[in-house]
Amino acid sequence: MIDKNEHSGRRNFIKSSSGILAGLAASSVAPDLFGSDHNKPQYSIPLGVYAGYNKAHFLKESGCTYIEESVSGFLLPADGDQQYEKNLQQLKSENFPIKSYVILLPGSLKTLGPDANHEAILQRTELVLKRAKECGSQYIVFGSGASRVIPEGFDRAVAKSQHIDLTRKMAPLAEKYGVTIAVEPLNRGETNFINSLSEGVEIVDAVKSPRVKLLCDIYHMLKEDEPATEIVKYGKHIVHCHIAEKESRTPPGVKGDDFRAYLGALKKINYKGGLSIECFVYNDFDKEAKKGIEVLKQQLSEV
Template identity: 40%
Template sequence: MCFKNSKKARFFLTHVLNNMRSMKSSYPIFLIGLIFTICCSFMPDKQDYPRLGIVSGLAQDSLAYVSGFKMIGESVPKMLSPQLTDEQFNANLEKIKAAKCKVLSCNLFFPSNIKIAGPDVDEAKVLRYTETVLSRAGRAGVKFIVLGSSGARTIPADYNMVKAKTDFIGLCKKLAKIAGRYEVTILLENLETTETNFITSLKSAAEVVRKVNHPNFRLNADIFHMMRESEAPDEIIKAGKWIGFAEVAEKEKRSLPGVMGDDFKPYLRALHQIKYKGYIFIEGNIKNAATEIPVAFTYLSAQIAAVYAEPKP
């Protein structure tokens, strides 16, 4: 099998994508991954489409790597939290250094007992906590910290939403300055209404990022949450200037791409339209890692390649 140019390789990937379900039942998973790897090996070295990662943690490092991933996500509580002693953190540094995949991001930034929105924010406590987390992220080479933290940002039902947003933007400006010192980027994530009552759309998250207006505070376009909130792909286009990261999972059960067969191409086309070439991380529930992680890489990679092979809008 040999492709002399990227168009032929991507054409083949599109064919794989269109037949993915039947292939999964007819061919071993490793063969599907091998087909994609061969295709990619004949594509140009120039990176002209998003890079794919997975929030699987170091426990799945080897499996993620052989599945095709080169980047993984971990969590702040496990890797960077101030609750970890220096000895524990240094042990984590050794694990990160030895990993096959690059630990690029950490999620679960703030625990629910450290409020970052609403009437109970202790700003000094938040800033001390942030200083430790981001200084450790800088030492570990973790480039992105995802700010989801549903419990920490939930506000009382009767609280003034305008005041909550104004105060939150002011706090985020201070967080961004700390992030800049350690060359880390904080990524504000749009969540859904089943998780929190504060910033539950890409549109509202983009408004915050725009007002913070700092290069180390950017938007994480979470496609899973957009689908759950019935938010149109066009919101990605409107927020394009502020997007620094993207995450994805299947809508119904937050399963990995390929489990239910969700079509992400409308959202990927929106990313393509804004000429997004950053990172797309899979963040979902994993039931059978040995099966689902390899399929997720092949399935989503094929959708990305198919969309980015289309003429630019």
């Protein structure tokens, strides 16, 4: 026989336990006990910095997963083929990947206008793609704003047709070497053609190649007041990204720009490509580049 006092005690214990569990479920402790969004991994993407390859070891130690170089600095150096071979050996020795290369064309090689020189551009592009493949790289950035300025008085439709025709001729070369050409929209302070993601997509759609895609540069988007929602709209085309602060193209953390809206848009499209800090002037490269990576990691963790 069960003693009445014992039965009453058990009943009170059950009530008490139920109350405790209910309280836990309603409190902030409950998600951690039963599993919640707090346990999901934070959003992160590969981060890199545009720099000379002599900074590779430093950037690796600073939390980068790759470096971004320039075409003329690494693939087509001024000192010629012998210097390129030295660069290639350094890459193999350091074993820190170069994901992409900027500045495909010098301003003297015009993609459009009366002085367009497609033959010379295609010769240069094929060698660049061949060497990028040798280096195990993924992308050649096709920005080159000075080469695609539409001259005053020149028919805009004709200029656009010229540029598309050239890019269509580049596409089979990119497919041959397995390296993607990333079309980069630039702000109107640098060129008067392809100034937004939508205009970049027009080129990509016209070419219709799996090796001609879109680059999203958050610095240029900020300069053009282009909203982060455009990243979501054109996300399926984006394969690579650049970033810098709006006012003076400084690394994240110098002026304190908040990039969360744009980083959140990248998260929304489940972007997994690289995000490179692309700046051309530093007061203290080591200090500012390292801080830039830290700031990006922090802001990425908060979107």
